[in-house]
Amino acid sequence: MARPMGPLRLKKTSPLTVVVGVALCIFILYFLIGSSAPDFSPSRKAAAASHPLSPPTSPFRKSSASGGKKPKPPPVTHYNLNNVTITPNPIENRENVLILTPMARFYQGYWDNLLKLSYPHELITLGFILPKNKEGNAATTELQKQITKTQKYSLEKDRFKSIIILRQDFEPPLSSQDEGERHKMQNQKARRSAMAKARNSLLFTTLGPATSWVLWLDGDIIETPPTLIQDLAMHDKPLITPNCFQRFYNPQKKAMDERPYDFNNWVDSPQAKELASKMGPDDILLEGYADMATYRLLMAKVFDEKSDRHEEIPLDGVGGTALLVKADVHRDGAMFPPFPFYHLIETEGFAKMARRLGWQATGLPNYKVYHYNE
Amino acid sequence: MLPFTSSSGSKAVPRHHVSGYSNGYPRGNTFEISPHRFQPRGTTPALRRRKRLLVRLGIAVATVTLFGLFVWPRSSIFSLFSFSLLSTGDDFQLETVRYYDLSNVQGTARGWEREERILLCVPLRDAEPHLPMFFSHLRNFTYPHHLIDLAFLVSDSKDRTLEVLTNNLEAIQADEDDTKPYGEISIIEKDFGQKVNQDVESRHGFEAQASRRKLMAQARNWLLSAALRPSHSWVYWRDVDVETAPFTILEDLMRHNKDVIVPNVWRPLPDWLGGEQPYDLNSWQESETALALADTLDEDAVIVEGYAEYATWRPHLAYLRDPYGDPDMEMEIDGVGGVSILAKAKVFRHGVHFPAFSFEKHAETEGFGKMARRMQFSVVGLPHYTIWHMYEPSVDDIKHMEAMEQERLAREQEERDKAEKAKKLKESFGDATSQWEKDKSEMHNIVSQDKKTGSGDVAPKEKANAEPAQPAPGKAAADQAAVEKPIANKPSAENPAAKKLAEKEKVEASAKFVQKETKKEDRKI
Numbered sequence: 001m002a003r004p005m006g007p008l009r010l011k012k013t014s015p016l017t018v019v020v021g022v023a024l025c026i027f028i029l030y031f032l033i034g035s036s037a038p039d040f041s042p043s044r045k046a047a048a049a050s051h052p053l054s055p056p057t058s059p060f061r062k063s064s065a066s067g068g069k070k071p072k073p074p075p076v077t078h079y080n081l082n083n084v085t086i087t088p089n090p091i092e093n094r095e096n097v098l099i100l101t102p103m104a105r106f107y108q109g110y111w112d113n114l115l116k117l118s119y120p121h122e123l124i125t126l127g128f129i130l131p132k133n134k135e136g137n138a139a140t141t142e143l144q145k146q147i148t149k150t151q152k153y154s155l156e157k158d159r160f161k162s163i164i165i166l167r168q169d170f171e172p173p174l175s176s177q178d179e180g181e182r183h184k185m186q187n188q189k190a191r192r193s194a195m196a197k198a199r200n201s202l203l204f205t206t207l208g209p210a211t212s213w214v215l216w217l218d219g220d221i222i223e224t225p226p227t228l229i230q231d232l233a234m235h236d237k238p239l240i241t242p243n244c245f246q247r248f249y250n251p252q253k254k255a256m257d258e259r260p261y262d263f264n265n266w267v268d269s270p271q272a273k274e275l276a277s278k279m280g281p282d283d284i285l286l287e288g289y290a291d292m293a294t295y296r297l298l299m300a301k302v303f304d305e306k307s308d309r310h311e312e313i314p315l316d317g318v319g320g321t322a323l324l325v326k327a328d329v330h331r332d333g334a335m336f337p338p339f340p341f342y343h344l345i346e347t348e349g350f351a352k353m354a355r356r357l358g359w360q361a362t363g364l365p366n367y368k369v370y371h372y373n374e
Numbered sequence: 375m376l377p378f379t380s381s382s383g384s385k386a387v388p389r390h391h392v393s394g395y396s397n398g399y400p401r402g403n404t405f406e407i408s409p410h411r412f413q414p415r416g417t418t419p420a421l422r423r424r425k426r427l428l429v430r431l432g433i434a435v436a437t438v439t440l441f442g443l444f445v446w447p448r449s450s451i452f453s454l455f456s457f458s459l460l461s462t463g464d465d466f467q468l469e470t471v472r473y474y475d476l477s478n479v480q481g482t483a484r485g486w487e488r489e490e491r492i493l494l495c496v497p498l499r500d501a502e503p504h505l506p507m508f509f510s511h512l513r514n515f516t517y518p519h520h521l522i523d524l525a526f527l528v529s530d531s532k533d534r535t536l537e538v539l540t541n542n543l544e545a546i547q548a549d550e551d552d553t554k555p556y557g558e559i560s561i562i563e564k565d566f567g568q569k570v571n572q573d574v575e576s577r578h579g580f581e582a583q584a585s586r587r588k589l590m591a592q593a594r595n596w597l598l599s600a601a602l603r604p605s606h607s608w609v610y611w612r613d614v615d616v617e618t619a620p621f622t623i624l625e626d627l628m629r630h631n632k633d634v635i636v637p638n639v640w641r642p643l644p645d646w647l648g649g650e651q652p653y654d655l656n657s658w659q660e661s662e663t664a665l666a667l668a669d670t671l672d673e674d675a676v677i678v679e680g681y682a683e684y685a686t687w688r689p690h691l692a693y694l695r696d697p698y699g700d701p702d703m704e705m706e707i708d709g710v711g712g713v714s715i716l717a718k719a720k721v722f723r724h725g726v727h728f729p730a731f732s733f734e735k736h737a738e739t740e741g742f743g744k745m746a747r748r749m750q751f752s753v754v755g756l757p758h759y760t761i762w763h764m765y766e767p768s769v770d771d772i773k774h775m776e777a778m779e780q781e782r783l784a785r786e787q788e789e790r791d792k793a794e795k796a797k798k799l800k801e802s803f804g805d806a807t808s809q810w811e812k813d814k815s816e817m818h819n820i821v822s823q824d825k826k827t828g829s830g831d832v833a834p835k836e837k838a839n840a841e842p843a844q845p846a847p848g849k850a851a852a853d854q855a856a857v858e859k860p861i862a863n864k865p866s867a868e869n870p871a872a873k874k875l876a877e878k879e880k881v882e883a884s885a886k887f888v889q890k891e892t893k894k895e896d897r898k899i
Contacts, residue, residue: 016425019432040468048468053523053558056603059470073520073555076543079600081564132477151470162470166604169476169720200725201476209562209600333595335725339748356731 055208079209095212106142109222223370260300264319474604481718483631490607525601619761633751652692656711699758709740
């Protein structure tokens, strides 16, 4: 105590301490007054719904905990669907895109690719449906972790307009998601029927009154051009799908190579029609199985490296790996039949149903997206 | 810094140098006033340099941040500091992520206890006159209102449907009573460019049916896809022109715990048409005849029920009604009518919708029933649980009613004339009558025993008095003519003319009734 306190205090008020102190103060104040997450800009806030009971394609105002007051009943909301445009210039017209993904496993590549999409994220709503089993739970956890990271802690321009996660209300028919097991012919009908139900559940509960385009993107698509949405919308087609490929290591060439993956994009053939006419009402035609030769023209095989990337071909059946659909097609009722519809099921049946409603599917054989390789 | 190389000019001089004092301080600058300057013990030059670096770094970061604020005024860094600190009055946060488990919204028999949400869908077109009636129903539903979400589709309307609808709904939502306001309310506007008129006649003409039904289906699908949410357990479709239905209808239908369920729909009729009639003929069971017929039709054909062109011989829910039957009795059906459908939301989630194309030769609600059956959902009708659709007179009915009205007026006029004539007669010959009476009594006195002359002359007078009283029974007879019961005996015995008239009415009306039975064209199909 013999020593005076003066010099000691002088030592503590060094500029570094001041800076650290101020920073801490701001930090504490921020956490006291502010929220745990950085907030949205006023324009995004203004566009949000005022009540939690609202279309899931838009964010809503969290009820501020204002002391025990009863929540007000939801307002009467008008939606004029005559004003929802669907045009070849979706960005210019600020058109909302709904990206729907039935997901069984979470791939980081899928999420990273999604973040890279150059379409304005404040116009993109994501919808996921995951099965309620062990694998689904794991995927959900992974997905939620990534969502939190993006929606709470990243820059506002990276954050999506809104995200919907659904859990399926029925058991997936197969316990194994392994590629070999999944593609066995006898398992196909049950598997694709369940898949169709999952797609429909996701679609009809999330479509809402503001969506212009629906992009079906499978959870195992890990690489697309960042301009995917604009590129596909540019064609102004009711249903349009790129060609789905898969990268793999080719042991013969001793180098990375790629091969066609999605065989559900096809043009019908007389042989397939004849096969179908001989079938019972509950049988389905499948593509890519040796004992059912359909001789359909497969888009996967049409790919030509030298041709124009935006070359179009009309299709009779589509696969769902990546598929851009005008929302009107779904609103008219085109869905993924979980039952044999003209001997077709799921996405192929969807193309047929859309056709019955007067909408024609189109394929881009030279525009590639890539599937995960397991 | 080596001591030997340093010259005497250097400030930092080793302690034990010859040129220093014995206490170790350098001798260099003798005139230094304060040689005993305080040197903090802890700070070495390296530490000081690090400190300076940190300060500089801090300044740099601050500058970059400030610069960033100028360049991107709306970036998240800005909102990080300024929003939460400055604009605390604007205290709401956005929630962008929603999580739903669909296995929680399967729909059960006692949904109101489990807080299950219902989506009530109402397609509207030029429906302004029916709205007051509809809202009287809406206010009285016994199912907890906050669990019901309302969705309306207003399409191609030329009247004030939208304004009236909005005003009524806003009144309900602002109601003081907590039990009145509903859940989410969406009014969706979409014009499909209606090619078919909505008046009863053109609506029910056979040729127009297929395309009309497809358009209706399209409208229903647009409404559903815009309004269905992952939180819904049930979907209830209700037409706006239902006149009478139990307030408990939601619970009554839900209790059966079926995937799709419809009540029986009848309509009241004016007495001269029979008093009541089955209305919704779209709820039926499939028949072999109809299936065979379907095979002969081309891909886009649509079988519509209730037209002579397609004789399907299907058992209709509507015709099986027994007014005293058990209202809980169920009947499996294949096609459903759209007046009042309660379905589990999972039916729609799994993809069943109202086909706007020919699905197994059916469209709209009938196609909906067919598709639900195709996907192994249970589709059930309640033959003895009846709700009543409004009666809108068809053009024929209106013509007939006009004719009846004219006839009635003519008859009344005739009767009035007759009565007047009688009165006039009475008045003009009033004195004469009394005189005659006097004379008569005198004559009676004179010719005391002759009775036959008196009775013959009194008759005309009695008839004249009876005439004014006659219209009432005559009219009643005409009104009741079409009832199955034979005409009341009262009026006919006295007056053969009235009887004849009533009989003519009856024949006409029953002919009309027969026509209705066979054509059924004015019904909503």
